[in-house]
Amino acid sequence: QVQLQESGPGLVKPSQTLSLTCTVSGGSISSGDYYWSWIRQPPGKGLEWIGYIYYSGSTYYNPSLKSRVTISVDTSKNQFSLKLSSVTAADTAVYYCAAHRGSIAAADYWGQGTLVTVSS
């Protein structure tokens, strides 16, 4: 069974870049069996899909965040990463990484989530 674990700073200053990494175990990113995505949830609010990457490096981003988002993959480390630039307080959220075996609308496996707070 695929397991995912997010890591990265829990506090980011406004206007800086948020950087998170998701380490995958129990499966290989390069197998091509999954899409790998980032999803966030502001405190007390609903879910927002950020974007996904395939092992080949092809990506798709939520248009509302596209100008600020980069998702990349490192198959040698079995990791994929999220960078979100020019952050504001509105980017404060729990960030989840997830794996989708079929449709990108169905995330089969999730990381535990990591809270990132944007504050000076």
Place this chain on the structure above:
Amino acid sequence: QSALTQPASVSGSPGQSITISCTGTSSDVGGYNYVSWYQQHPGKAPKLMIYEVSNRPSGVSNRFSGSKSGNTASLTISGLQAEDEADYYCSSYTSSSTRVVFGGGTKLTVL
């Protein structure tokens, strides 16, 4: 404002059945059989309960079932149990550039 509309809350007594609706448009729920449902307990990550409208992942109780009619999808939980108390979110593939949309979530209270 979420792209998919869910009731803010539903409630039911142990043993009863409840249904949560998820209303979208012909560009998402109505146009594709790619509707999913997630269960989220406080402080935990969401868990996939239903995918492709009515399919249950391995290990999910058969008390959970999904269906769709037109632009509205539904999640039904039968034989309610205390541990079913959680937030439930629907999601759908969409033909818009967003690709994936979520509902605003429904808080299920087991009385």
